[in-house]
Amino acid sequence: xxxxxxxxxxxxxxxxxxxxxxxxxxxxxxxxxxxxxxxxxxxxxxxxxxxxxxxxxxxxxxxxxxxxxxxxxxxxxxxxxxxxxxxxxxxxxxxxxxxxxxxxxxxxxxxxxxxxxxxxxxxxxxxxxxxxxxxxxxxxxxxxxxxxxxxxxxxxxxxxxxxxxxxxxxx
Amino acid sequence: xxxxxxxxxxxxxxxxxxxxxxxxxxxxxxxxxxxxxxxxxxxxxxxxxxxxxxxxxxxxxxxxxxxxxxxxxxxxxxxxxxxxxxxxxxxxxxxxxxxxxxxxxxxxxxxxxxxxxxxxxxxxxxxxxxxxxxxxxxxxxxxxxxxxxxxxxxxxxxxxxxxxxxxxxxx
DNA sequence: AATGAAATCGACCAGCA
DNA sequence: TGCTGGTCGATTTCATT
Numbered sequence: 378x379x380x381x382x383x384x385x386x387x388x389x390x391x392x393x394x395x396x397x398x399x400x401x402x403x404x405x406x407x408x409x410x411x412x413x414x415x416x417x418x419x420x421x422x423x424x425x426x427x428x429x430x431x432x433x434x435x436x437x438x439x440x441x442x443x444x445x446x447x448x449x450x451x452x453x454x455x456x457x458x459x460x461x462x463x464x465x466x467x468x469x470x471x472x473x474x475x476x477x478x479x480x481x482x483x484x485x486x487x488x489x490x491x492x493x494x495x496x497x498x499x500x501x502x503x504x505x506x507x508x509x510x511x512x513x514x515x516x517x518x519x520x521x522x523x524x525x526x527x528x529x530x531x532x533x534x535x536x537x538x539x540x541x542x543x544x545x546x547x548x
Numbered sequence: 549x550x551x552x553x554x555x556x557x558x559x560x561x562x563x564x565x566x567x568x569x570x571x572x573x574x575x576x577x578x579x580x581x582x583x584x585x586x587x588x589x590x591x592x593x594x595x596x597x598x599x600x601x602x603x604x605x606x607x608x609x610x611x612x613x614x615x616x617x618x619x620x621x622x623x624x625x626x627x628x629x630x631x632x633x634x635x636x637x638x639x640x641x642x643x644x645x646x647x648x649x650x651x652x653x654x655x656x657x658x659x660x661x662x663x664x665x666x667x668x669x670x671x672x673x674x675x676x677x678x679x680x681x682x683x684x685x686x687x688x689x690x691x692x693x694x695x696x697x698x699x700x701x702x703x704x705x706x707x708x709x710x711x712x713x714x715x716x717x718x719x
Numbered sequence: 720a721a722t723g724a725a726a727t728c729g730a731c732c733a734g735c736a
Numbered sequence: 737t738g739c740t741g742g743t744c745g746a747t748t749t750c751a752t753t
Contacts, residue, residue, distance in 0.1 A: 383614060397608035401572065405729065418739050420729070425738095431614040436607065437568035439702040443554060443602040444714045446702065449651065451660060471697040474707030479696040480620065486690070489622060493705070495713050519660075523652040526642040529700055531610040531617065534664070536645030542666055543615045575747065586721055591749075720753105727748075736739075 384429040386543055389414070393422055394431070395532040401435045446493045449521035450500055452507060454488040455514045462512045463487065469510045475503050486517075555600040557714055560585070564593055565602070566703040572606045617664045620692035621671055623678060625659040626685045633683045634658065640681045646674050657688075 392412055396403060405416045412419065426432045441447070456466055463481070470479045470490050478491035490507065494500050507516055528534070535543075563583055567574060576587045583590065597603045612618070627637055634652070641650045641661050649662035661678065665671050678687055699705070706714075 383616065386615070394608070394610050398610050399605075399607065401606045401608045404727085415740055416729080417731090417741075420731090421738070424730095429614070431611055433609045433611045434570075435572045436570065436609055436701070437565070437572045438604045438607055439565050439569050440602055440604045441702045443600070444557070444702060444706070444710075445554065445717060446706070446710070451651065451653070467694075467696045475705060475710070476697070477700050477702075477705045478698060480622065480692045481694040481696060482622070483691050483693055488696075489690075489692075493702075495710055499707075499710065519657070520654045521651045521660075522654055523638075525638045525650040525652060525659075526647070527649060527700070529648055529698070530607070531612045531615060531664075534646060534648045535615070535617070536670075539615075539617070539645070539666055539670065546616060577747080587748085588722080588750095589720055592720075722753080723751095725748105725750080727746105729747085730743105730745080732741105732743085734740085736737100 383546075384425075384431060386431065388544060390422060390426060390431075391532065391540055391543065393419065394426065397423070397432070397435075398530050398532055441493055445495045448494050448496065448500060449524060450492050450494065450503070450518050451521060452490040452492070452504065452516055452518045453486040454490055454507060454516050455485070456487045456512050457514045466510055466512050470507065473503060473506050475499065554717075555596075555602060557602065559715060561593060561597060561602075562703065562711055562714065564590065565597065568594070568603070568606075569701050569703055612664055616666045619665050619667065619671060620695060621663050621665065621674070621689055622692060623661040623663070623675065623687055623689045624657040625661055625678060625687050626656070627658045627683050628685045637681055637683050641678065644674060644677050646670065 389412060393408070396408060396411070405419055409416045409419045454470065456463060467479060467481055467488060470476060470488060473492070475492040475494050476490055477493055480489040481487065482489055492503055494503060504516065504518055507513060560583060564579070567579060567582070576590055580587045580590045625641065627634060638650060638652055638659060641647060641659060644663070646663040646665050647661055648664055651660045652658065653660055663674055665674060675687065675689055678684060
C-alpha cells in the first residue's frame with residue numbers, strides 16, 4: 378500500500394473504466410477481446426473496482442430534455458456571514474427539487490447551485506425556495522442558453538498526464 | 549401524438565426510469581415484481597425508452613475522487629463581443645482535458661466552465677489553456693471547497709409537479 | 720401484454736503462474 | 737495476487753397467443 382489509501386489502478390483498469398463508463402451494457406466477451414484478456418480476468422477486475430468503490434454505481438442516463446427539463450439555471454448564493462449555519466444551508470439547497478449540483482466555494486459567493494426545470498414558473502418557485510432558506514442573504518441567478526457539454530464521465534475527460542498520475546501514484 | 553415530438557411517458561415509465569437511473573444492474577424479475585408487472589412488459593418498456601433516447605446510455609459511474617480528481621474549478625469566461633466566434637470558442641472549451649461541463653449563458657459572462665483536476669499545476673495549466681483560446685477576453689476562476697451534491701440523476705431530482713407535467717404533457 | 724422456450728450472458732470454480 | 741479455461745445457472749430475449 379502506498380502513502381494514501383486509494384486503491385491501486387493500472388492501465389488495464391483505466392481501459393476497463395473508460396469502456397464501461399461509456400457503455401456498461403458491453404458484454405464481458407467483447408470487452409475481454411478488446412483488451413486481449415480472458416472473460417474471467419475482466420470479471421475479476423470489475424468486481425475489484427466495484428468493491429473498492431472506484432465504480433460507485435451503474436446507472437441509466439436519463440435525458441433531461443426527453444422529460445421537458447430544458448431550462449438550466451445557475452444561482453449564486455451568499456449567506457449571512459455571522460451565521461455558522463453554512464452546513465445546514467448547503468443541506469437545504471441540495472434537498473430542493475430540481476437542484477442537481479451544489480458547490481461550496483471560496484470567494485465572494487458561498488454556494489453555487491445548479492438546477493433544471495421545465496418552465497419559468499418552476500424557475501421562479503425554485504429561486505423563491507432558495508431565498509426562503511434561513512440564513513441566505515443574497516442570490517443571483519443566471520440563465521443557461523445552451524449546454525455545450527453535460528458529460529460527467531470521469532475517465533473520458535482526463536488528460537494523459539492525469540491518467541499517468543493515477544497509474545503511477547497508486548501502484 | 550401531442551404538440552411536441554417527445555415520446556409519451558406514463559407513471560410506469562417514470563417508475564422504471566427512477567429505478568434504473570439509481571441502479572441499472574437490477575434484474576428484470578425484481579423490477580417487474582416491484583411494479584406489479586410481468587418481466588416482458590418491463591423489458592418492452594425499457595427497449596422503447598432506449599429506442600426513444602429517453603435512456604441515452606447505461607454507464608458505470610466512476611468516482612473522480614478514487615482517481616485523485618479532488619479539485620473542482622469553476623471558470624467564468626468572457627469573449628470579445630465583436631468576434632462572432634462564440635461557437636468555436638465553446639467547442640474549444642469542451643475539448644480541454646479536465647473540463648466536464650460547459651454552459652453558454654446570458655448575462656455579463658459568456659461561458660461557465662467546470663473542470664476537475666488532480667493538483668494545482670494541472671489547474672494552472674487548464675486555466676492557461678482557456679486563456680489561450682482565440683477570442684477569449686477575460687476569465688475568473690473560483691475554487692470549489694466542497695461538492696455537496698454531484699448527482700446528475702434526472703428523475704431523482706424532479707418534483708412531483710415536474711413529473712406530472714411529463715406525464716400529462718406527453719400522453 | 721403475458722407465456723414459455725431458446726439463446727446468451729455473467730458468475731463461479733479448481734488449478735496455475 | 738491475478739489469470740486461464742470451462743461449466744453451470746440465471747437472465748435476457750424472442751416467437752407465439
